[in-house]
Amino acid sequence: MKHGRIVATIEARMTSSRLPGKVLMLANGIPMLLHLVRRLRAVPSLDAIVIATTVNDADDPIAEFADREEVAVFRGSESDVLGRVIGAARSAGADIVVEITGDCPIIDxxxxxxxxxxxxHHQADxxxxxxxxxxxxxxxxxxxxxxxxxxxxxxSDDPLDREHVSRFIYQHPDMFSLVHLVAPPSLTWPDLGLTLDEANDYELLKRVIERLAPQDELxxxxxxxxxxxxxxxxxEINRQVVRKGDQ
Incomplete structure (x- = not known):
C-alpha cells in the first residue's frame, strides 16, 4: 500500500514558562533533545525528522543544535503551534505527520x-x-x-486549537476518522510522569536515563x-507536579 512520506515533527522552544531551556538540559552527557532525536531515528517507518521551533531569538540555540546534529529545522510562530507544525511538515515534504513534543525525551x-x-493499517485520519x-x-x-x-x-481559529495541534481533530470524530491506542497491562501507568515539564521532572528523567542508558541507549x-x-x-521526586492537562 502506497502511503506517502512519513515525517516526525518535534515541537521545541527554549522559553518554557515552567522550565526555561529544558530541551537542551543534559542527561548522561547529552541534551534531552538529542535523546529524543536519537530515539526517533530508530523508528523504521519514519522518512524524516524536523524540529519545529520559533522565530524568536531565544530559540537560536535550538536551530544551532539542529544544524550541529544534522536534523532539519523549521521556524514559525510561537503562539500558532498548529501553523508551525504544518509549516514544518510541508518543509519536509510530509504526507503523514508524526507529532511529538520536545518534552518527551525518553519516548519509546x-x-x-x-x-x-x-x-x-486503518487508513485513518x-x-x-x-x-x-x-x-x-x-x-x-x-x-x-x-x-x-x-x-x-x-x-478553527480558536486559540486553544492553534496551541494544541490536534485538539480540533480529536474533538470532531464526526469529521475525522480516529483510532485510539490503549496500553497493554504491562505498560499501563497513566499517572506516571515521564515528561519534562518542571525541574523535578528533569531530576527524575536524569536519574532514569543515567541508570538505564549506559546499558541500552534506546x-x-x-x-x-x-x-x-x-x-x-x-x-516522590515529581509526584507533586501538576500537568497542564490536569488543571
Whole structure:
C-alpha cells in the first residue's frame, strides 16, 4: 500500500514558562533533545525528522543544535503551534505527520512505530496513544495526515486549537476518522510522569536515563517502568507536579 512520506515533527522552544531551556538540559552527557532525536531515528517507518521551533531569538540555540546534529529545522510562530507544525511538515515534504513534543525525551521508538503501523493499517485520519490515557505521560505519539491537519487549521481559529495541534481533530470524530491506542497491562501507568515539564521532572528523567542508558541507549517504556517499580522512592521526586492537562 502506497502511503506517502512519513515525517516526525518535534515541537521545541527554549522559553518554557515552567522550565526555561529544558530541551537542551543534559542527561548522561547529552541534551534531552538529542535523546529524543536519537530515539526517533530508530523508528523504521519514519522518512524524516524536523524540529519545529520559533522565530524568536531565544530559540537560536535550538536551530544551532539542529544544524550541529544534522536534523532539519523549521521556524514559525510561537503562539500558532498548529501553523508551525504544518509549516514544518510541508518543509519536509510530509504526507503523514508524526507529532511529538520536545518534552518527551525518553519516548519509546517501538511505541512510535506501533502507532504509525496502526495508522497505516486503518487508513485513518488520526491515530493516538495519548487521548485515552493509559501509557505513562511522556510516551505520547500522534499520527495524522497532513491533509487533516490543514483542514483543521482552515476550520478553527480558536486559540486553544492553534496551541494544541490536534485538539480540533480529536474533538470532531464526526469529521475525522480516529483510532485510539490503549496500553497493554504491562505498560499501563497513566499517572506516571515521564515528561519534562518542571525541574523535578528533569531530576527524575536524569536519574532514569543515567541508570538505564549506559546499558541500552534506546531503553523502552517497559524498562523505565520496571526500574521505577523496583525504586519506588524515586516516584516522590515529581509526584507533586501538576500537568497542564490536569488543571
Amino acid at each position: 521508538p517501538e511505541l512510535v512505530e506501533q502507532t504509525i503501523r496502526t495508522f497505516l 488520526y491515530v493516538s496513544n495519548s487521548v485515552v490515557r493509559s501509557y505513562p505521560d511522556g510516551m505520547d505519539t500522534q499520527v495524522m495526515t497532513l491533509a487533516a491537519l490543514q483542514r483543521s487549521a482552515e476550520l 531503553f523502552g517504556c517497559g524498562a523505565a517502568i520496571a526500574f521505577l517499580k523496583t525504586n519506588p522512592d524515586l516516584l
